[in-house]
Amino acid sequence: MKVLLLGATGNxxxxxxxxxxxxxxSVVAFVRSPKKLESLIPASVYQQxxxxxxxxxDSAAIKKAILDAGCDAVVNTAGLAALPPWGKSDLPKIFRAVVDAAREAGxxxxxxxxxxxxxxLGxxxxxxxxxxxxxxxPIYLEHRQNLQLLQSLPQNTIDWSLLCPAVMTPEGSEIKVPTASSHAKLIGNAWSPPSWRDxxxxxxxxxxxxxLCVMNAQRYKTTLEQNAEFIADDLESDESRWIGVTVGVIDPSK
Ligand SMILES: NC(=O)c1ccc[n+]([C@@H]2O[C@H](COP(=O)([O-])OP(=O)(O)OC[C@H]3O[C@@H](n4cnc5c(N)ncnc54)[C@H](OP(=O)(O)O)[C@@H]3O)[C@@H](O)[C@H]2O)c1
Known part of the structure; x- marks a missing residue:
């Protein structure tokens, strides 16, 4: 697929x-600073x-980027949720801009x-x-309003999936293509965490x-590479079991 990726300079x-x-x-990276992205990945990757x-x-700019490049998919990792219950970040604004752009471009x-x-995870x-x-x-509460926005969309406007990982850690710092996670493929589950221990x-x-939530939370730590692989793999097929749902993930070894 041709994918518009927002947040390409992030973890x-x-x-x-x-x-x-x-x-x-095919990747179209939508970033605030192309120079920053160029400094973070090898030239051989940047050229691709x-x-x-x-x-x-900027919803209009995102929509234009989608239509100009003829993208079939959007992946948004831009914006970091604020931690404490009362925290505020740009994430809800970014999330709405991406959703509006994808809906209108569609x-x-x-x-x-x-x-x-x-x-x-919350x-x-x-x-x-x-x-x-x-x-x-009650932390990272901004994700809840983003979920409400997706659930309020009329059917057949966006084929969305909302990935809900717990903490993601890096396996390494080197960005290379081809890449492979050294960990197992993640197991996914719609709407609630997979392999929950009651x-x-x-x-x-x-x-x-x-x-019980605290006891379980540790088990849902995954790596950034595993989650990237999960999304990239899913986008290979036009049919996905994750359309219209929140998706919990776990490493099968946990
Ligand atoms: N990391 C975790 O453990 C974890 C766990 C669960 C969920 N999440 C969620 O996963 C998402 C990605 O996490 P992450 O760790 O990759 O975040 P990150 O490293 O902080 O990356 C955030 C990205 O957002 C971009 N960004 C922020 N505001 C922007 C704007 N106005 N326009 C364009 N780009 C903008 C940043 O670009 P600049 O380089 O220009 O600043 C950066 O590329 C976040 O929504 C986070 O809440 C993360």
Whole structure:
């Protein structure tokens, strides 16, 4: 696919440049600073991508980039969610700009765009319930309003998927193509975390489910390379089981 990638200079974005190219996709990187991107990846990789300069809060510029390059998909890793419950960042503004651009570009080309967007573990449901995990551990709350925005979209406007990883760490700092994660392929699950470990502790009044979330959270640490591979691999097919859902991921060894 031809993919517009926002946030290519970030931790996950850099790994996505390598993973997308490795999976045979064409990459159009939408960045604030092409110079910064050029300094972060080898020249041999930079030469394989198209770079568009722009701000990810500028919906019209993102839409233009999609249509000018003839992109079929958008991957957004731009914007970092604020940590404390009261924190604010540009992420909701960026998220809305990307969604609006993808929706309008899809309408213009008369085919919905495929889109992968990022949230965190808290945007998944506590297994067996319709309560978000971030109700129990109220951090990174900006992801919730982004999820609400996606859920408010009429059908067939964007073929979206919302990846909800816990902490992602780097396997290494070198960006190369072809790339491969040295870890196993992630296992995904729609709407709630895969392989959740249940326990009687959840029945402790008031704090039981909070304790269970904390007990489980450590197991959902993954690597940036694993998540980049997960998205790049999924975009190889027109049919995806992840369209219209939040996606939790876990390393099978956990
Ligand atoms: N890292 C984790 O462990 C983790 C875990 C769960 C979820 N997430 C989510 O995953 C996403 C990616 O995380 P990350 O660690 O890769 O973040 P990151 O390293 O902080 O990268 C953020 C990227 O956003 C870009 N950006 C910010 N504002 C922009 C704007 N106005 N216009 C264009 N680009 C802009 C930055 O570009 P510049 O280089 O120009 O600043 C950078 O490339 C985030 O939404 C984060 O909340 C991360």
């Amino acid at each position: 996950l974005g850099l790994r996505l440049v390598a993973a997308l190219l490795t999976h045979g996709h 991508i198209t770079v568009v300069q722009g701000d990810a809060t 309408a213009e080309r008369k085919k919905p765009l495929r889109a992968w967007l990022l949230a965190g 945007a998944l449901y506590f297994p067996g319930s319709e309560t978000l995990l971030s109700n129990y551990i 326990s009687w502790v959840k029945h402790i009044p008031l704090i039981g489910k909070v304790i």
